[in-house]
Amino acid sequence: MQRPSTLPAAAELVERIEWLIKLRWLAIAGVVLTLELVQHVLRLPLPSTPIWGVMAALALYNLLLAAVRRQLRIARQPDADEGPDAPGTTPALRLALAPVQLLQPWLALENLFRFLIAAVARRKRAGGPSWRRSTLADLLVPRELWGVDPQAVVFRAAAFASAQITVDLIALAALLHFSGGLENPFIFYSVFHVVIASILLSRRATYLEATLGFSLIAAVGVGELLGLLRHYPVGLVPNMAAYLNPTFVTAQIFVLGSTLYLTAYMATSISAGQRSYEREAALLSNDVARKAELLEAAYTRVSQAERAKSQYMRKVAHELKAPLGAVQMLLKVILDGLAGDVSDKSRELVERAEHRTRELAQLTQDLLALSRAREGTLAVEIAPVALGELVTDVVAQTQGLATQAGVTISSDIAPGLGPVQGDVAGLRRLVGNLVSNAVRYTPRGGSVAVRLQRTDSALRLKVEDTGIGIPEDDLPRIFEEFFRSANARSHTSDGTGLGLSIVKAVAEQHGGSVSVESEQGKGTRFTVDLPLK
């Protein structure tokens, strides 16, 4: 079974118990004030000594609770056997929890009952449900908190709550006894204890506490009716002898009982729902945390693999460079006729071979550039780069290509731009790829505009053309490695499909980003932001 990380549930229980202790001080103060008021203002005959005695006992108990409440917070490893009597608990804590033992007879009764049911079931059907002795923990801890870690803390808190409610009910019954018995409307204050029990304890324990409260108060009423207990008249009802009226006593007991049990029913239903919800939420947040961990681990693995891939790619590309260079050089020697006469057909074939080798060399260069950018800052040297000069330089270098293609190229570089920290070769590649792409994919008569401006925190490069544009469906894919849109391929067969991947990788290597807007047949605009650090 999945377990929520518990401390929220256990801690909340402990917190509520501390709240209960504070509430009790208020109640004691309230009773003492009321007592004074009734005696001195209303001048009702109340036996103040026993009432003071009950309150003093309750106050002492509350002091004990306040003293030991810190021990509730000790989070231990879950230990099924650990309970209020577990080793390590202090005598003070054991004393504070002692009233829980009042529930033991009830538990014994319940166990006997369950044993009998199980025995009957087994007689009917072999291999029926086996009987398991119910423990105090089973009785007290709300079902929704079963399995919550640390179970010992949860159980101890529940036992603590149960002990307090039990003591409160006894004190209330005693107080009522000394202040008119069933004639005292405060008998209904026992409802509060049932509500508190429903919040802190299991459904069964709540009914048990309701039963305890009901039995104690009913016992006072019946005891006084039968003359077994002394009646302390307080003059709260017109008929001074109401406590002797069986109808009155029966009615009070009936109303009290139905109130308590109905309250127990309603409050436990609401609490159970609330607790299930909280448990779900705890499980869910646990789940989310675990999934986040898994995701992070997966991400780390992926980026390690990605880096390893880039390093591998870089090594392979590097290894390709030397043989390619040699091949190109040898072919050039043949083409220049330095190795002897070449027939026209041979020359044409060698020219084609040389052209293909150049493509291969370009691909190798692109793979090197891409892998260097992907490896982040490890493979390059970071230095201040005057981007404005670099852009001017690249535009000047592309001018020849543009003139040849009948494309006008203009640049607008804002003055006073600071340098960016970066890899100059990578940045040159980024700008070069964007500008030469713009020229290559713009038909004769078109134009390319290169702009470099400063935004709040970045240098922004815009390369805009009036070219063939990019089909909308292809826009999300143009930064993918080796992807070339169909219209780009039909426009020119040249190109490795790595140019924009390099642009993106270099931009990201510098903590920046690249975006594209395009309309097919109208033109394209690339925007690169490079943060100023």
Added chain:
Amino acid sequence: MSKVKILTVDDDRDLVEALRIVLESGGYDVVAAHDAETGLEKVRSERPDLVLLDVMMPSATEGFHFVWKLRNLEGEYYRAVPVILLTAIHEKTELRFYPDSGDGTYKAGEYLPVQDFVDKPVEPKDLLERVERVLSASKTK
């Protein structure tokens, strides 16, 4: 007058073969070495007029070390003999090199004491032009 002698230092024998053909077509004598150590020996024994050096053989730094060792050899000749770097590394690092300061002091780590560099692959005509230029510059000094 004997022919001008060029030493090529490169571990790629095919490339050296191509360079030899190109340089011989330009009327130069070509001596080849395939590693840095042999290269230094050949500089001493052959006293070439120019060294054409592949910077990447076989590790990225071997070519650089060759230049430093060469420049630190005792004798005016070793400081003056022109070196052309044959490389694709220029694009990678935007290496600052030392075109022709000629004062004979070389500061390690600042500039590479070579006279020119040529990106691989190079058009045969371009290579011959560069060699011619560097040689005439070193003669006029």
